[in-house]
Amino acid sequence: MTLLGGGPAGASAAYHLAKYSAASGASFNITIIERESRIGGRSTTVNAHDDPRFPVELGASIFVKVNRILVDATEDFNLSSFGIKSANAQAPGPELAVWDGERFVFVQYSGSTWWNIAKMLWRYGLAPMRTINLMKSIVAKFLKMYDEPVFPFESLTQAAQDVGLLDVTTSTGEQYLKDHSVSGDFAHDIVQASTRVNYGQNLKYIDALTSNVCMATEGAMSIEGGNWQIFDNMVSASNSRKLLNTEVKNVERQKDGSYVLGFDAAYGKASDSLTHQSFDSVIMAAPYQFANVTFKNALQHIPDSIPYVKLHVTLFTSPHLPSPAFFNLPPDQSVAKTVLTTLPKDEEPGKGSKSCGSPGFFSISRLDTIANPTNGQTEYTYKIFSPKPIDHRFLSKLLGIKHDDESATVTADEKDVTWVYRKVWHSYPYEYPRVTFEEIKLDDGFYYTSGMESFISTMETSALAGKNVARLLHDQWKMSKVEFTPQPWDFTTRIG
Ligand SMILES: Cc1cc2nc3c(=O)[nH]c(=O)nc-3n(C[C@H](O)[C@H](O)[C@H](O)COP(=O)(O)OP(=O)(O)OC[C@H]3O[C@@H](n4cnc5c(N)ncnc54)[C@H](O)[C@@H]3O)c2cc1C
Known part of the structure; x- marks a missing residue:
């Protein structure tokens, strides 16, 4: 499974997928591909006077008490x-x-x-x-x-x-x-x-x-020191493979339902060589319109540019x-x-x-x-x-x-x-009034978190979108396990 983007949504998806898997015995190999040299996305700090004693939030700076995922993670990772x-x-x-x-x-x-x-x-x-x-x-x-019963949701419009x-x-x-x-x-x-x-x-x-x-x-x-630490800790706790400075350039859906991603492992440097790797499922945890990804076979649903x-x-x-x-x-x-x-x-x-x-x-x-x-x-x-x-x-x-x-x-x-x-x-x-929101499942095995941003755009809601797709993927795994595990009635049929 691969995650495109290591912002709040991607980090939360990896973290929660690892948590669900630990509880159920599932094993997902998670690869996070992030074009920047750091985890956090729009949550990042810079140091005043380049002095690490004076970090300043450059992007998302505040979350609040009701932001359950971020508050729990702050406690779990012992952050101040x-x-x-x-x-x-x-x-x-x-x-x-x-x-x-x-x-x-x-x-x-x-x-x-x-x-x-x-x-x-x-x-x-x-x-x-x-x-x-x-x-x-x-x-x-x-x-x-x-x-439950609303979570996990396959449609944000339905959940709303x-x-x-x-x-x-x-x-x-x-x-x-x-x-x-x-x-x-x-x-x-x-x-x-x-x-x-x-x-x-x-x-x-x-x-x-x-x-x-x-x-x-x-x-x-x-x-203290920057909100990005929540997401960095989430990624570390998920034991994912992390590819930083790496930009996903293209995605090609295969006949067997898997996806081959072409990525540039030297993002920002002059190089046009792409590495290709196949994944059984993909979570796109970045706004589609800014991700700069070419899709070789069109997905069933393409998010609108907003x-x-x-x-x-x-x-x-x-x-x-x-x-x-x-x-x-x-x-x-x-x-x-x-x-x-x-x-x-x-x-x-x-x-x-x-x-x-x-x-x-x-x-x-x-x-x-x-x-x-x-x-x-x-x-x-x-x-x-x-x-x-x-x-x-x-x-x-x-x-x-x-x-x-x-x-x-x-x-x-x-x-x-x-x-x-x-x-x-x-x-x-621009959060204009809307009746419907982007699909979460853009195709079989291809999930999207950024539709959440037209609903509410915050670190917490992106983290919720990530947690939601983690649960949908995990539930899908559970269902496939039931499908392929021989059931007592299978034996009965055979014996009979
Ligand atoms: C100035 C500012 C102030 C804000 N204030 C707040 C606030 O106070 N509180 C709050 O909760 N929210 C705030 N926000 C909003 C918050 O930052 C976003 O809602 C949140 O970061 C969205 O998370 P995300 O993971 O969905 O996307 P992002 O944070 O954008 O993460 C997406 C990641 O995907 C990566 N990526 C994109 N395309 C590719 C590709 N092709 N290959 C590899 N990697 C790719 C990007 O580099 C990025 O790291 C603020 C945002 C800004 C900019």
Whole structure:
């Protein structure tokens, strides 16, 4: 059996297949083929100043208490997790604020979660409580997908219907909240800030399942040193054969139902020699449209290409705090550690690549306070999510850096911005309302996990998709064993 992709879905599939096999006596030889030099996919860290003491999440950074697979794995592998608050406790300024491009529409000074209900009640009335109740009932329905009789599911569309979530996936976040008497400022200021930072999308277009999931922030955590360790440990625990720096280039279905994969074992280096190997089954644990794989015999089901958010992530360190002037604040006021954005009230929400609108960025987070490894000065680690590149001119303005020659192009120099790292991701799909989802079984013996991303795109849901196909494969093995094991009635027939 082979797995194409060593992200959360692939790692979880390998881990759970090994677990099911250990319990039943099945033996699967698992090969994981991953084009990068590491396991984790969109869960990965880079080190500020290239110093391993300062890892920063470049992709998926947070999971929450109800994420059963990730929380269990964190315990099983003895990994240390930390909450959002402890990460930047030393930094000055309010915890969080929502900026509409002109002014802050919401500021939260402290609190154990990024939005503190008690403090919101006076301002938004019953809307916060109603939103929480809606979110809880949706999460409760979603959690049914982990257990029998829904799990394992051969069809995501059927599973969504069985747990009662299709009315949520087919509605927009805005409409769903309106239908449940949540509208006005709370939806605009708070829920939309959350859909923008988590998915780069406005409430008017994102589906109601995703917008509600964005509000499930209780017990938000990250793994000390990087979330990728969960997936790396899953792969190690599965005793799989791991082929890193290896890209699957083509797949050919054979007459006997097996698949021959052609892969480039020197991905990224100039080489055009492919290795070919046959596998009885394949799990494709990566979005079909970005996998760059040619299929020599078409599969029964080919996943549709869907639009993904193109997200620019900019990490940097600086001894400067953000300038109050950048946010139209008086000079004596500190800027919040996390600045999320919504739109000005009179701005029509954009769709797709136009989602960000006039604020120009989705979020600016001050993650940590560190000592510069060269000169020991106190610095802050920042992360910006934006739809376009963040240049030094933007950073200079953000940090309020003045230059002697005001007419010169404003650029932050090395003493002001001491380290920068940029990455553009296809981070997650535009989560538009949908009635149906991609097939899980693309052909006999060929499974696909990434259809889950149009339902909910998170590390946990991908891990669930991986666990689900592991169980389907395992159950298939059990059935074939029953088919080929002589049964008592076979003897009776023969004797008779
Ligand atoms: C900036 C950002 C922020 C995010 N924030 C969060 C968050 O806070 N919380 C959260 O839960 N989720 C978050 N996500 C989403 C989360 O990262 C994804 O939902 C999750 O990683 C999807 O897992 P996956 O295994 O399905 O796919 P991926 O993580 O993309 O893994 C697929 C793997 O397949 C490999 N691959 C692809 N094609 C081939 C090929 N032909 N041959 C070999 N290997 C191949 C890729 O290299 C990759 O490693 C974020 C994502 C981004 C980018």
